[in-house]
Amino acid sequence: MDTDREQPLQDEERSEDVVIPVVEEEVVAGAVPVKTGSVRVDKHVEKRIRRIETPLVHEEVEVRRIPVNRVVTEVPVTRNRGDTVIIPVVEEQLVVTKKLVLKEEIHLIKHRTKDRFIKDVELDRESAEVHRLDSSGRVIDSPTKAERPARRRSLLRDR
Numbered sequence: 209m210d211t212d213r214e215q216p217l218q219d220e221e222r223s224e225d226v227v228i229p230v231v232e233e234e235v236v237a238g239a240v241p242v243k244t245g246s247v248r249v250d251k252h253v254e255k256r257i258r259r260i261e262t263p264l265v266h267e268e269v270e271v272r273r274i275p276v277n278r279v280v281t282e283v284p285v286t287r288n289r290g291d292t293v294i295i296p297v298v299e300e301q302l303v304v305t306k307k308l309v310l311k312e313e314i315h316l317i318k319h320r321t322k323d324r325f326i327k328d329v330e331l332d333r334e335s336a337e338v339h340r341l342d343s344s345g346r347v348i349d350s351p352t353k354a355e356r357p358a359r360r361r362s363l364l365r366d367r
Contacts (some may be wrong), residue, residue: 280298283298284296284298285298
C-alpha cells in the first residue's frame with residue numbers, strides 16, 4: 209500500500225502545482241436493539257386489615273336571634289365573645305309624630321216619610337197544551353180535562 213501512495217505523489221511532484229487533498233472522516237454512531245433476554249414480573253396482592261384511630265373534628269353552629277331594640281348612634285362592629293360571633297343587625301327607622309286635631313263635625317240627620325205608590329202594571333199569562341201527533345199530523349193523544357192542570361204551564365211576565 210505504501211507503494212501506491214508514493215507513486216501518485218511522484219507524479220504530483222513533477223508538476224509545478226502541488227495539490228494536496230484534504231480529507232475528513234466522519235463517524236456515525238448508532239445503536240441497534242438486540243434482544244438478549246426478557247423479564248417476567250409476578251405481582252401478588254396481600255390484603256390486611258389494620259385499625260387506625262385519628263381525631264375527627266365536627267362543628268355545629270347554633271344560631272340565636274337576640275332582640276335588642278336599643279337606639280344607637282352608629283353601626284356597631286362585628287365582634288367575638290369566646291366561641292360566639294356577634295353580628296349586629298341595624299335598621300333605620302323614620303320617626304314621625306302626629307296628633308289628632310278635631311277640626312269640625314258633620315251631622316247627618318235622617319227624616320223618614322211614608323208614601324203610597326200606585327201604578328197599573330200589565331201582566332201576561334201564557335198556557336200551553338201538549339198534543340201527540342201521528343206521522344200524518346193527526347192528533348193521537350190529547351189531554352183530558354183532568355190532565356190539563358198537570359200538563360199546563362203558566363208563565364207570568366212583566367211588560
